[in-house]
Amino acid sequence: MYEHNLQRTACNMTYGPFGGVKGRDLICIQSMDGMLMLFEQESYAFGRFLPGFLLPGPLAYSSRTDSFITVSSCQQVESYKYQVLAFATDADERQEPEQQKLSSGKRLVVDWVLNIGEQALDVCVVSFDQAVSSVFVLGERNFFCLKDNGQIRFMKKLDYSPSCFVPYCSVKEGTINTLIGNHSKILNVYQDVTLKWATQLPHIPVAVKVANLQDLKGVIVTLSDAGHLQCSYLGTDPSIFQAPKVESREINYEEYDAEMKELQKIIREATTTQAGLPQSEKHKDLTVTAEVSPDLDAESQAIDSEVKAEAVPSVTVKITLQSRVTVQKPNLTVSVQAPLAVTCDQFIFDDLEQDSSETVVVSVFLKGNCSPSELEGNCLVSYNIATELNPEGIPRVAQCNFRLPLRLVCSPAQPSKAAHHKLTIETNKPPITFLTIFPDFVDPSDDDQANVLGFQFLTGSKTTLLASKTSQRYRIQSDHLEDLWLITKELTLRLEEHFKKQNCKDFACSFSGSIPLQEYFELIDQHFELRLNAERFQELLSERAVQFRAIERRLLTRFKDRTPAPLQHLDTLLEGTFREVIALADAAEANQASMFQAFTKLQSATHLVLMLLSLWQKLSADQVAILEATFLPLAEETQELGWEETVDAAISYLLRTCLSKSSKEQALTVSSQLSMPKDTSRLKKNITLFCDRLAKGGRLSLGTDSATQQAAVLLGGCATIPESELEEGAVVPGSAAQLPTHRKMAKQKSKPAVMNEDILLARIWYLRSSGGSRVSGRVQESNLTILVSCVSYLLEQWGPFASSCPYLCHVLLAKMINDIE
Secondary structure (H helix, E strand, C coil): HHHHHCCCCEEEEEEECCHHCCHHHHEEECCCCCCCEEEEEEEEEEEEEECCCCCCCCEEEEECCCCCECCCCCEEEEEEHHHHHHHHHCCCCCCHHHHHHHCCCCCCCCCCCEECCCCCCEEECCCCCCCCEEEEEEEECCEEEEEECCCEEEEEEECEEEEEEEEECCCCCCEEEEEEEEEECCEEEEEEECCEEEEECCCEEEEEEEEEECEEEEEEEEEEEEEEEEEEEECCCCCCCCCCHHHHHCCHHHHHHHHHHHHHHHHHHHHHHHHHHCCHHHHEEEEEEEEECCCCCCCCCCCCCCCCHHHHHCEEEEEEEEEECCCEEEEEEEEEECCCCEEECCCEEECCCCCCCEEEEEEEEEEECCCCCCCCCEEEEEEEEEECCCCCCEEEEEEEECCCCCCCCCCEECCCCCCCEEEEEEEECCCCHHHHCCHHHHCCCHHHHHHHEEEEEEECEEEEEEEECCCEEEEECCHHHHHHHHHHHHHHHHHHEEEEEHCCCCCCCCCCCCHHHHHHHHHHHHHHHHHHHHHHHHHHHHHHHHHHHHCCCCCCCCCCCCCCCCCCCHHHHHHHHHHHHHHHHHHHHHHHHHHHHHHHHHHHHHHHHHHHHHHHHHCCCCCHHHHHHHHCCCCCCCCCHHHHHHHHHHHHHHHHCCCCCHHHHHCCCCCCCCCCCCCCCHHHHHHHHHHHHHHHCCCHHHHHHHHHHHHHHHHHCCCCHHHHHHHHCCCCCCCCCCCCHHHHHHCCCCCCCCHHEEEEEEEHHHHHCCCCCCCCEECCCHHHHHHHHHHHHHHCHHHHHHHCHHHHHHHHHHHHHHHHH
């Protein structure tokens, strides 16, 4: 009907026939800075500032007295007449009391004041035929009923924390009923001050009303803080169902065992069938696809971006949900890694019918003032599929990933000749001109950009890409190490896509330079320093808060004293402490923003180092996955768990398992609790040692058997144990005889033989006898060497032995590996 653009931030509103107007209602809006703005339908009437205002409180209008009732920050219920507001000084600007006296108009004065001694949650004015007009005020610990002139009719002290209330008409003459909800999910029904009923709710109500819906009267409508609306009523319907009596009978265990076996068989078949399905068949009931627009948006959809660039671009992502069966409660979540953001990240759809589809469009843009470490997004849909046994639906999940264009975070720029950080990627194919692989960054008319290209990030930094004309190399250079990552990744991806289109299957990239660990360690130190600053700010804030509360208690004691005493500058000290708390909070918030940027830069540099390691050592996809899980365990940091301690624990585990070099390293134990370290020296030492072990031939693996083989290889010089020696010197149970020493066995020639159970028993009893000779809980070096030899030999002879007694083989391996660890 009409619209008003508010010039001030609104807090709450009320409406009514202000000034006794007939046949229409006026609107009064209270702003956050204490101004009452009054509107007469399409036109703005006037605005008035409330005197002595600090924070807005609840607002209500009483048509009986033609006045506005609110609760101020002084914990007082105040009433202002509409006529006084209308004839008071105009509130174009705030005026001091002295200026108000000189200006035209009357001074705004309060009609009546009542001190209730606490903040109010809500105010409600009611007027029923069988009860007198009253003003109800819900405080934090008390419930007040006032007369029109501000006198207390009654009050009720509450022993819980209320959340909302509503008075309604009572069937008893002269009384008013009230519903009060609290944070314990309980709704209480009062008749004046008498508690008549209490009922449990499934949620904490933030608003409650009483309504008549169709033929049902007295429906209680409650709203939760999550936006769930519930209609319920206080019914007294009898429970018709009665539980039948349980017949006492003896338990037939054989029948139960047969039923359990049948159920286990069904579970195994279902599990095997589900596991055997290809990935595309598992979620055939609903598929989700994401299509990224090839061009940037003509009109940017960026909202509240912190980037200081003139225009922050955005790109459109079209997401389609295709359902082949009836789907219940589909919920779509679109996520991108910060500092990227989407215009809308969550969608809730109605139930999808069979062979139907839904399409949504979102825009992705750079919100934070730093470059992201990943240009990928994820769409995840959670939904329910109804079955005969479960009509409410079985929860399912479908998801898909999408890749964002590089133009979203950077634009073409003039190449730079000088740079602090440089790296060279080698390939096994001739170099490709940038006009072919970077058509979105190269101007076809510019021949100079065929072998050199510049990238200008929105955050201000610049990166240059060069292709060699004579060799098969590409150079990436920039002033910042973290800025090399996105360009390097984009280069390798586009080269792989180009040669894949050419049906070239042997294309490969390699790296032969030095890993930039020192520059990487500088980023680690910067991030860790900001984490230390965050802890210091937290400690200082805690100290100042304790000081602030102590001063408040002293002041409160002075104010309550019947014989007033001088404040002795406690008020000045309170104000100074308050300013310190605000300044510390601002500094902590700024440090938090800097820490987020440092963590994003650290993630980008970590991605770059891992790529260089994988190209340097030609790691497989499984080993690269272990690398990423080790160095990138956190998508985002928390105050309790940080990047440094998590990565240090993961690297330490790899160094003492698959990358261990001696028995001492294998026997080391890692603390089960992760805590923030004092410095980063241990982490940097472990990263250097980790790269050194990879350079010397170590391979990443999480399997126990593979770790055992790796330990045997790294120990070196472990010859296999001849079977003849084992047969001659076999240890029988209860005997303390020892097998020949390792040196003697190494000199003899090994004879191939098939393992039998007697030899296995001899090895097991050897392990038991050698287990007694330990030093400080660790196996001696000689015993460990023989133990590794046993495991190596057993793995070599695995085939013929596994067919004869596989269970005993499994027990032996477990025992040996346990002793090694």
